[in-house]
Each structure stands twice: as C-alpha cells, then as structure tokens.
Amino acid sequence: MTSITTGRTRSQRLDALPWTRKHSSLLGGSGIGWVLDAMDVGLISFVIAQLVVVWNVEAADLSWVASAGFLGMAIGASVGGLLADKLGRRQVFALTLLVYGVFTGLSALAWSIGALVALRFLVGLGLGAELPVASTLVSEFAPARIRGRVVVILESFWAVGWTAAALIGYFVVPTSDDGWRWALALGAIPAVYSIVVRLRLPESVRFLEAKGRYAEAERIVRDFEDAANVPAPPVTSAALAPDVTMEEPKPTLFGAVLRRRTISLWIVWFCVNFAYYGAFIWLPTLLVAQGFSLVRSFEYTLIITLAQLPGYAVSAWLVEKWGRRLTLSAFLCGSAISAGLFATAGDVTAILVYGSMLSFFNLGAWGALYAVTPELYPTRVRGTGAGWAAGFGRLASIIAPLFVPLLLAIGGVALPFGVFAAVFAVAAIAALTLPDLRGRALED
Numbered sequence: 001m002t003s004i005t006t007g008r009t010r011s012q013r014l015d016a017l018p019w020t021r022k023h024s025s026l027l028g029g030s031g032i033g034w035v036l037d038a039m040d041v042g043l044i045s046f047v048i049a050q051l052v053v054v055w056n057v058e059a060a061d062l063s064w065v066a067s068a069g070f071l072g073m074a075i076g077a078s079v080g081g082l083l084a085d086k087l088g089r090r091q092v093f094a095l096t097l098l099v100y101g102v103f104t105g106l107s108a109l110a111w112s113i114g115a116l117v118a119l120r121f122l123v124g125l126g127l128g129a130e131l132p133v134a135s136t137l138v139s140e141f142a143p144a145r146i147r148g149r150v151v152v153i154l155e156s157f158w159a160v161g162w163t164a165a166a167l168i169g170y171f172v173v174p175t176s177d178d179g180w181r182w183a184l185a186l187g188a189i190p191a192v193y194s195i196v197v198r199l200r201l202p203e204s205v206r207f208l209e210a211k212g213r214y215a216e217a218e219r220i221v222r223d224f225e226d227a228a229n230v231p232a233p234p235v236t237s238a239a240l241a242p243d244v245t246m247e248e249p250k251p252t253l254f255g256a257v258l259r260r261r262t263i264s265l266w267i268v269w270f271c272v273n274f275a276y277y278g279a280f281i282w283l284p285t286l287l288v289a290q291g292f293s294l295v296r297s298f299e300y301t302l303i304i305t306l307a308q309l310p311g312y313a314v315s316a317w318l319v320e321k322w323g324r325r326l327t328l329s330a331f332l333c334g335s336a337i338s339a340g341l342f343a344t345a346g347d348v349t350a351i352l353v354y355g356s357m358l359s360f361f362n363l364g365a366w367g368a369l370y371a372v373t374p375e376l377y378p379t380r381v382r383g384t385g386a387g388w389a390a391g392f393g394r395l396a397s398i399i400a401p402l403f404v405p406l407l408l409a410i411g412g413v414a415l416p417f418g419v420f421a422a423v424f425a426v427a428a429i430a431a432l433t434l435p436d437l438r439g440r441a442l443e444d
Helices: 010-016 021-054 059-087 089-107 113-139 144-171 179-200 205-210 214-227 259-280 283-289 294-306 308-321 324-342 348-375 379-411 414-431
Strands: none
Touching (some): 010 205, 010 214, 021 059, 021 089, 021 113, 021 144, 021 294, 059 089, 059 113, 059 379, 089 179, 113 348, 113 379, 144 179, 144 308, 144 348, 205 214, 205 379, 259 379, 283 294, 294 308, 294 348, 324 348, 324 414, 379 414
C-alpha cells in the first residue's frame, strides 16, 4: 500500500486512509449509543398510549410528558455542543449516556404525570446532547470520500433503536398495567454502556489539535495508520507540531461567513423535528383513537417503523452520488407527499402503505441532515454548530406534541398530517440553499 507522505497534515492522513477495523469500532460504538437513544425516545410513544388507558387521563395531559423530554433535549443539545468544543467529544458523549440512562431507569418509578414530566426533562438533557456530539465525532474520523455515507449509516442505527422500542412496545407494554414501567427500566442500559464508551472510543484528532494536544493527536492518527497497515511518517518535532494555526478569530455561527448556512440549517432542523415527532410520538395513540386495539396499534406501528431501514440505506448511497443537498431535499419532498397521503388514509392497507412511505422518506432525510450538519462548520465551532442546530430543532419537537391534540380536535387525523406535509415542503426548499461539501476535507 502506498505510504502516506510526511508532507501531509494529520487530517489529510486520516482522510487518505482506507476503511479499517478502527473506523468500524468507532462507528459501532457510537451507533450503539444511537440505538439506545432511539429506543428511549421511541418507548415514550408506547408509554403514553398505555397511560391514557391505565391512568385514565386525557391524551392532552400526557403530551407534556413528551414535550418535557424535548425541552430537555433542546437544552442538552445546545449545552452539549458547547461542552464538546471545550471538553472533548468522547467525554461529553459518555456523560450524556450516563445522564439519560440513569433518569430513564428512574422514570419507571414515576407515580404521577408531574413526576414523569420532571424525570423526562432530565432524560432529555442527556439525550439531546448525545446525538450531535456523536455525529461530530464520527464525521471527524471518516475519510472525506465516504464521510456522508458513514454518518448516514450512523444515523441508521436510530431505526434499529426505534424498532427495538416498537418490539418492546408490542411484547412488553401490553402484558400488564405496569408494562410501561418495565419498558422504561430497560432504558437504564445506557448507564452501563457509558463506561465502555469512555474507555474504548478515541478522542477527535481535530479537537485535540485545536486544544494544543498534538502528541495525543499524533498517537491516535498512528493507531489508525497501523490498523490500515500504512507506514507512518518518521517521528520528528514536526510530527508533534500543529497542523493548522489558530491565530484567526474564532468564527461565530451568525458571523458573515456562517450566517446564511446557519439560518438555512436551523429552518430545516426545526421543520423536520416538528413533523417527525408530531407524527411518530403520537402514532400509536392516533391508531387507538381510530378504533384499533392497543396491541393492534402497536403492531401497525412496528410494521411502519421497519420501513426506516431501507430509507437510511438509500439515503446512504445517494449522499455520495447526488450530494447532500439534493438527497436531503428529495427525501423531504417524499416526506411531504407521504404525509399528505397519510392524511387521506381510510383503511388498514392505506395506513400501512402511506405510513411506511412516510417512515422511509422521513428517516432518509434525517440521515442526510446529520451528514450535512457537521460539515458546515470549522473544527473550533463544529460541536457548537451541530449542537445549536439540533437544539433549535428540538424547540419544534416541544411544540409538536402539544399541537397534535389540538389539531386532532379541530380536524381529525387529516389536519395534523396535512400540516406536517406543508412543514416538510418548507424544509425541502430551505435544504436547497445549503452548500454541498461532498468529498471535501472538513474545515479546520
């Protein structure tokens, strides 16, 4: 294999490497955290559906349970991104897993709506911070030529977690009036996994260089080169020196260079969160409201959820063929059409077909969105940029669960899904204004 020349920076050396077992370990380790996150978020939709029955409360009252979690996610994403740029990606990733794992386990002991709301807020703090931090870490190690595809594959672990939530919802929640407690107790698993994350995942080379920790950065790059059987350059004083100078002022998200991309990105994040969580958090409850039994509604939700996996697979292929911008916009257009069709669904076949279409396109769009987000910002504000975009989007996920009961009361199932279709269309237009950085090295 061709040797990497000594004239290349550490970032360039990483970009030139083939895919190795070290990359797979990083992707798998981050992906398992993503699975556990999705399982936690997905479980709450099944918990709400059962609590409406066993606690004999209004669905509108329980909407605060979902919104409290998303409020915590909005704060967690914003703060987590800032901390990731100050303390490191790996440390914050592990801390977030610990926080939301512990409080999810405690949520199983909730004795009232108020207690569950408070605990879900604390869960959200950890949950919201983990996703942008993990995607930033993976994007900073993935070779530039396949970076978008790798991040979409990371996002595809979400479908595995949501499917796990649907399986738990189907097999565990309906078993007794306390089935929801057992389901939430399973969410404590991340507390244990956080220890594994802290010990096994590497820290971002770009972050280490930004903090002046050049020897650590060099050691990690050489570990990846060893895994690829690529000869490393000889040890010299230059090998321990910075790749880039950091004398320029630190860029800001709304400065002249980054303002336009930040505004467009925030619009997309807001719209996608509103439509996705508005639809999928309430889906089991909406099916129950249409006359299906609790078990049957969970079964249909599981079938619809399975369509997420091929959506991610197609998105992962297209982001390197069409580019990020076109792929994201195309999947958002597909989401808009699917939501509009679901609004007209009048029988089981239509519900399953249009629901699966919405699941396919919506989650493919999520994959492309996570691929493009870290690429838009330089290293010193990459975690902050990704975190604040996700945090702003979470504001929509707070609003959406509260709006759905109101929209249902006014116009039935057709109205909220008509609104979701319009929101997806706005996101598709905003996505077309984003820069497409396919194949380019990340900006330091």
